[in-house]
Amino acid sequence: MLLRTASHGIPPTITLDFLIPRAILSRRLSQVAPRTVQHIPSSSNRRKSSSQASRQPTPPSSSLTPGTILTQLERDHGTFNEGILASMTHAQIEAFNDAIPQLRAAFVQGDLSKVEPVWEELKKRSLLAFFGPSQYNLCSTSVATFVQHHSLSKIPERGQRLLHDVALFCAAGGFTDGLKALMLAAIKDRQPQNALELYEQYVDLLKDKNAVLSSEETEDSEDPDSEGESDGDAPPTPPSLVRDEILLAAIVAHTQMGSFADALQTYLKAGTRIAPTTLERFAPLLKFDQTLRTKVNLYARRLNTAALLARPPTFMKHLTNLTRDNATISLERLYSTAIAGASEPEPWLAITPSQLSGTRVVLLPDFFWTSFLKSFLACRERDLAVRVWDDMLKLGVMPTIAAWNAVLDGYVNMQALDSTLTTWDMMHLAHVKPDALSYRALIAAFCTAGKIDEALERFRTFEREYLKNGVPEGQLSAVLAVYNTTINHLLFVSREEDARAIKKKMEASGPKPDITTYNTFLRYYGRKGELKTMAQVLQELEPAGVKADIYTFSTLLFSLLKARSDAGQIVLNFMTKQGVAPDTTALTAIINHQLEERTPQSLKNAMDLLSRMERGEFGDAKPNAITYTSVLTAINRGNWLEKPVVEEHNKRIWEKMQSRDILPSRVTYNVLLRASLANREPEGLENAMRYYRDMCRRRVHMSTDTWYILLNGLIGKKQWELAAEVVKDMRKYRANNITGSLRKLVDRVSRRNASRGSETAGAYL
Numbered sequence: 033m034l035l036r037t038a039s040h041g042i043p044p045t046i047t048l049d050f051l052i053p054r055a056i057l058s059r060r061l062s063q064v065a066p067r068t069v070q071h072i073p074s075s076s077n078r079r080k081s082s083s084q085a086s087r088q089p090t091p092p093s094s095s096l097t098p099g100t101i102l103t104q105l106e107r108d109h110g111t112f113n114e115g116i117l118a119s120m121t122h123a124q125i126e127a128f129n130d131a132i133p134q135l136r137a138a139f140v141q142g143d144l145s146k147v148e149p150v151w152e153e154l155k156k157r158s159l160l161a162f163f164g165p166s167q168y169n170l171c172s173t174s175v176a177t178f179v180q181h182h183s184l185s186k187i188p189e190r191g192q193r194l195l196h197d198v199a200l201f202c203a204a205g206g207f208t209d210g211l212k213a214l215m216l217a218a219i220k221d222r223q224p225q226n227a228l229e230l231y232e233q234y235v236d237l238l239k240d241k242n243a244v245l246s247s248e249e250t251e252d253s254e255d256p257d258s259e260g261e262s263d264g265d266a267p268p269t270p271p272s273l274v275r276d277e278i279l280l281a282a283i284v285a286h287t288q289m290g291s292f293a294d295a296l297q298t299y300l301k302a303g304t305r306i307a308p309t310t311l312e313r314f315a316p317l318l319k320f321d322q323t324l325r326t327k328v329n330l331y332a333r334r335l336n337t338a339a340l341l342a343r344p345p346t347f348m349k350h351l352t353n354l355t356r357d358n359a360t361i362s363l364e365r366l367y368s369t370a371i372a373g374a375s376e377p378e379p380w381l382a383i384t385p386s387q388l389s390g391t392r393v394v395l396l397p398d399f400f401w402t403s404f405l406k407s408f409l410a411c412r413e414r415d416l417a418v419r420v421w422d423d424m425l426k427l428g429v430m431p432t433i434a435a436w437n438a439v440l441d442g443y444v445n446m447q448a449l450d451s452t453l454t455t456w457d458m459m460h461l462a463h464v465k466p467d468a469l470s471y472r473a474l475i476a477a478f479c480t481a482g483k484i485d486e487a488l489e490r491f492r493t494f495e496r497e498y499l500k501n502g503v504p505e506g507q508l509s510a511v512l513a514v515y516n517t518t519i520n521h522l523l524f525v526s527r528e529e530d531a532r533a534i535k536k537k538m539e540a541s542g543p544k545p546d547i548t549t550y551n552t553f554l555r556y557y558g559r560k561g562e563l564k565t566m567a568q569v570l571q572e573l574e575p576a577g578v579k580a581d582i583y584t585f586s587t588l589l590f591s592l593l594k595a596r597s598d599a600g601q602i603v604l605n606f607m608t609k610q611g612v613a614p615d616t617t618a619l620t621a622i623i624n625h626q627l628e629e630r631t632p633q634s635l636k637n638a639m640d641l642l643s644r645m646e647r648g649e650f651g652d653a654k655p656n657a658i659t660y661t662s663v664l665t666a667i668n669r670g671n672w673l674e675k676p677v678v679e680e681h682n683k684r685i686w687e688k689m690q691s692r693d694i695l696p697s698r699v700t701y702n703v704l705l706r707a708s709l710a711n712r713e714p715e716g717l718e719n720a721m722r723y724y725r726d727m728c729r730r731r732v733h734m735s736t737d738t739w740y741i742l743l744n745g746l747i748g749k750k751q752w753e754l755a756a757e758v759v760k761d762m763r764k765y766r767a768n769n770i771t772g773s774l775r776k777l778v779d780r781v782s783r784r785n786a787s788r789g790s791e792t793a794g795a796y797l
């Protein structure tokens with residue numbers, strides 16, 4: 033929010049926002065002692081005023097209105113360190129106050145010969161360090177206006193250097209209109225190299241400001257804008273300080289030069305992404321060259337996909353998120369864009385390492401085909417999976433055993449036994465030898481179809497053919513997966529004797545049972561309430577040289593809770609015997625394990641354990657912020673609980689954290705904000721704003737995800753005034769590094785305010 037000079041009694045001759053250095057712009061002047069004379073007070077008076085202001089108590093919040101919320105937030109956000117003012121001499125203040133109007137007048141007149149001496153004087157006297165939002169905006173927009181009305185080719189070289197200097201300085205301060213105008217002017221004059229030189233200077237300035245520009249350090253885990261179906265509530269990862277509109281201008285220059293490879297390198301190094309809304313706003317600026325405009329749109333789509341593929345871990349996470357959300361359209365779009373990159377003309381994607389040359393600058397990850405097969409089949413899209421298979425063959429990619437197994441697993445999850453068997457037969461026709469995981473899928477297919485005897489026959493075939501020479505090197509974990517899968521399905525249909533027979537054979541001739549084997553039996557007996565049999569299984573662990581894990585402790589605890597009042601102590605003793613410290617971390621993991629099951633009973637078990645921890649039944653193993661945040665995250669994720677139940681637990685956990693003086697983390701607040709804003713009742717909004725005010729009061733860092741959750745929820749509730757205040761708060765905290773979904777939300781608020789004739793909320797963008 034802009035400083036309200038009237039409310040703070042700030043004299044009109046001094047504009048305090050320009051006196052705040054960039055290094056501390058996140059701190060706002062919220063309280064300044066009233067003044068009656070129009071001059072800067074003495075240092076001692078300023079310190080006294082600041083000290084008194086800092087001790088002012090914060091009054092309790094009143095009714096929930098935009099005005100009261102705004103007032104409360106201003107009081108909560110702290111005071112501006114007036115020591116900055118003390119560091120300025122009266123001469124500097126006078127010089128600054130004289131220079132700014134002169135600078136404005138010179139730009140209005142379009143006279144660079146008058147701009148230059150004023151600008152040089154500001155630099156000479158080191159007054160640029162005191163620029164604030166209004167001064168940055170003034171200079172940046174003035175450069176943009178000047179460039180729009182003058183041809184660069186007719187401006188003397190000295191004048192061009194001046195414009196570059198002013199525009200770059202303002203761009204590094206977060207105001208990029210001038211730099212964008214200069215880059216576009218160079219592009220319009222068919223001098224894209226000049227635009228790229230400006231971009232490189234801009235990046236160098238950001239590096240001097242310790243901007244995070246490394247592509248390895250900034251990886252977008254999701255792309256909510258371009259993949260509209262992907263987790264609508266998931267905010268984008270905070271980007272680097274490179275503004276996406278300036279990055280786009282650089283991409284336009286590369287496009288004009290016809291170099292996608294260079295454009296991709298620039299895109300990856302920037303560490304941010306170009307939002308679709310930025311691309312939309314930029315398009316009219318390229319009306320002077322329709323061909324270039326069309327090609328830029330094409331480059332932008334390719335770049336987003338290429339950047340994902342160039343970072344395999346990020347790509348895999350993004351693909352997993354889309355699959356989880358059953359985002360079929362987004363999955364198909366992502367796949368189509370990627371595959372198109374391997375085709376003419378201008379191919380940028382290399383299918384194999386040997387193709388990496390020329391324009392092919394991105395190597396397709398080795399898990400690409402397998403992952404998309406799994407994803408499409410998980411979304412029950414057989415036709416798309418067939419398309420992936422056909423594309424592999426067209427591009428000369430021979431399906432690996434992993435690809436075959438992906439198809440088998442997909443059909444197993446779809447409970448499509450016939451398709452599984454057809455795929456199995458096709459493997460043999462293609463002379464592909466099944467591995468352990470192939471057999472595991474085949475056995476699971478028969479089990480899920482209720483054909484247990486046929487499954488056992490396939491299991492015996494696996495032992496007879498695949499293990500005839502023992503466990504193949506490096507395949508022990510896969511072989512154990514076959515055994516454990518078979519045992520699990522047998523126990524699921526109460527074929528206990530068959531399951532025990534397999535386990536006995538494993539103990540006698542291998543492969544030796546692992547902890548998963550024992551946990552499978554523990555879970556089975558625990559559900560049956562056979563505690564003595566569970567004890568026998570546990571006694572087998574030490575002689576077998578197997579260590580219990582968190583699933584063992586969790587299964588044991590919640591089985592004992594049904595019958596023993598001392599269940600907690602028994603589990604603690606067992607954990608100690610197993611060499612596991614029964615601390616908060618271990619018990620939190622047990623709670624998470626229960627909540628992952630997403631059943632009413634598992635929820636009861638988890639909350640009972642949490643209550644026992646709170647009562648101190650496990651000694652010093654008491655819940656901390658991580659424990660409560662984990663519980664909040666689990667109960668608010670998905671729709672497995674009724675909303676009244678979720679809200680009740682949210683309230684209870686929040687109150688517990690408050691009563692136990694446990695400080696919530698940003699993640700905790702984000703979970704609560706999202707849950708509150710999803711509540712359609714009036715108290716949902718009240719709770720959300722209460723959490724927001726609490727974040728402000730505690731000085732909790734507001735990152736991109738928090739702003740996204742707030743704006744997305746407020747817009748969804750049609751709370752436009754509150755949304756506008758949040759956008760103003762973003763400006764106050766210098767939240768300039770916004771792209772993607774967050775920028776789209778800010779734009780909506782800005783347009784809404786503009787339509788009502790109010791100040792543009794996104795003026796700083």
